[in-house]
Amino acid sequence: MTPYAAIDFGTSNSAVCTGFDTHCSLVPLEAGRDTMPTAVFYNADERTTVFGRQAIGEYQAGFDGRLLRSLKSLLGSELLSETTLVNGRPLAYREIIAGFLHHLRETAQTHCDHALDRVVLGRPVRFVDEHPERDRLAATTLADIARDVGFEDVHFQYEPIAAALDYEVTLDREALVLVADIGGGTSDFSLIRLGPRRTGRVDRSADVLANCGVHIAGTDFDQQLSLAAAMPALGLGTFSPGGKPVPSHVYFELATWHRINFLYTPRALAEAETLRPFFAEPALHDRLMSVLRGREGHRIAGLIEDAKVAVADGGTMALDLSFIDTALRVAVDDALLHRAIGAPVERIVAAALQTAADAGLSPGAVDAIYFTGGSTGVRFLREAIATAFAGSVPVMGDKFASVARGLGVYAGALFA
Numbered sequence: 001m002t003p004y005a006a007i008d009f010g011t012s013n014s015a016v017c018t019g020f021d022t023h024c025s026l027v028p029l030e031a032g033r034d035t036m037p038t039a040v041f042y043n044a045d046e047r048t049t050v051f052g053r054q055a056i057g058e059y060q061a062g063f064d065g066r067l068l069r070s071l072k073s074l075l076g077s078e079l080l081s082e083t084t085l086v087n088g089r090p091l092a093y094r095e096i097i098a099g100f101l102h103h104l105r106e107t108a109q110t111h112c113d114h115a116l117d118r119v120v121l122g123r124p125v126r127f128v129d130e131h132p133e134r135d136r137l138a139a140t141t142l143a144d145i146a147r148d149v150g151f152e153d154v155h156f157q158y159e160p161i162a163a164a165l166d167y168e169v170t171l172d173r174e175a176l177v178l179v180a181d182i183g184g185g186t187s188d189f190s191l192i193r194l195g196p197r198r199t200g201r202v203d204r205s206a207d208v209l210a211n212c213g214v215h216i217a218g219t220d221f222d223q224q225l226s227l228a229a230a231m232p233a234l235g236l237g238t239f240s241p242g243g244k245p246v247p248s249h250v251y252f253e254l255a256t257w258h259r260i261n262f263l264y265t266p267r268a269l270a271e272a273e274t275l276r277p278f279f280a281e282p283a284l285h286d287r288l289m290s291v292l293r294g295r296e297g298h299r300i301a302g303l304i305e306d307a308k309v310a311v312a313d314g315g316t317m318a319l320d321l322s323f324i325d326t327a328l329r330v331a332v333d334d335a336l337l338h339r340a341i342g343a344p345v346e347r348i349v350a351a352a353l354q355t356a357a358d359a360g361l362s363p364g365a366v367d368a369i370y371f372t373g374g375s376t377g378v379r380f381l382r383e384a385i386a387t388a389f390a391g392s393v394p395v396m397g398d399k400f401a402s403v404a405r406g407l408g409v410y411a412g413a414l415f416a
Contacts, residue, residue: 006407012184017408024408076128076138120411124186125213160190162406183373188213189355209359218375226255228340235284260297372402
C-alpha cells in the first residue's frame, strides 16, 4: 500500500502527517518537533538555504542574507507573479514557496519506504476576501506548485474542517461545533456536526452547515501591535514644527513582514531621508533612518511577535529597542495589545457570527467552540468569540498540530 502525506502549509507554522491506510502520524520536521516556522533564509555568507527555526536563528545570528516568512500570504496576491532580489539575483516568489514545500516533502519522505506521490493540502476558507477569482487562482497555484515538487495526486480540505476531524475522535456523542481556526494569515470558521457515528466518512458535506473566513489573523495582530508599541518610538504619530503629522506610510511598511525589504532600496532610503523636515524632534528621524540603513526592520518585527506571545495571556514585558537608541525600551502589556487589535478582533468575531447566521442558527445553538491555530493563544480573542457564543463550551485544541492531524484523518479515509 502506498503512503500519503497531509500538509498544513501555514502562514506562521507548518506541519506534516504521513500514513498508510487509515493510520497516520505527525512527522518530526525539525529537531524532533512536529511543527516548524514557515520561514526560509537564503544565507549569503554560507551560500545555503535553510528553513524553519534554523532560518530564523541564522538571520538573528547576524548572517548576511534574505529571510522570508508568511509565504502563504503571497498566494492570491499580486506579488506571486513577481520576483524579489535574493542575495543579488532575482528569485520568483512562486519558486520560494516551491522550495519550502519541497523541503517539507523531502523531510516527510525520510519517514516512508515509498515515494510520497499523494497529498492532501489544507487551505483556508478564503485565501483572498471578496475576490473569488483571486481565491480560485490561489488554490490552483498551490496545487500546481505541489505537483511541481513531486506530488501527483493533489487534494484539498478546508483547515477548520480538518481541525474538526481531529477533535471528533475525542467525542462520545454528537455535537454541533464551531471550529475557530485562527492562525497567522486567516481566521476561518466552520459549523459542523460531529460525533462517533460520523467518524470515518469521506464525504462530510452533509455535516458541514456553514463556512466563513476573513483574511485577518496573527500577522495583522503583529502589525497593529508594532504600530502601537514600536513605531511611535520612531516618530509615528508625531508632528512637524508647523503642526503637520509625520507621513505614516513608511511605518505601515515597516510594520508589515513582507513589505519591510522594500524599504531598504536606495530609492526608498532617499525618500525616507526627505521626511526629515516633518520631524519636530530630529532624534526620532535619526532613529528611523538608523533602522532602515541598518536593515533592522525584521528584528523589530521578531521582537513584536515575541511580545505578543508574552502578553497574550496577561502580563507585561519590555520591548528592548536599545540597538536603535541606548536605553530605548517600550512597555507592552495585555491592555496595549487589546487596544491595538480591537478592530481586527471585532471583524473576526463578526465572521464567527456570520457562520452561524449562514447556517440559519442562533449562536446559542452551538454546543462547543473548538479553538485551534497559533493566534488562539491570545486570550482577548478567545474571550471575545466565547462571549459572542454564550452558553457554548470553549475547547482548546493543539494550536499548531490539530489541522495537520485532521488532514491526516481525512487523507486516510480518502486514499484508503
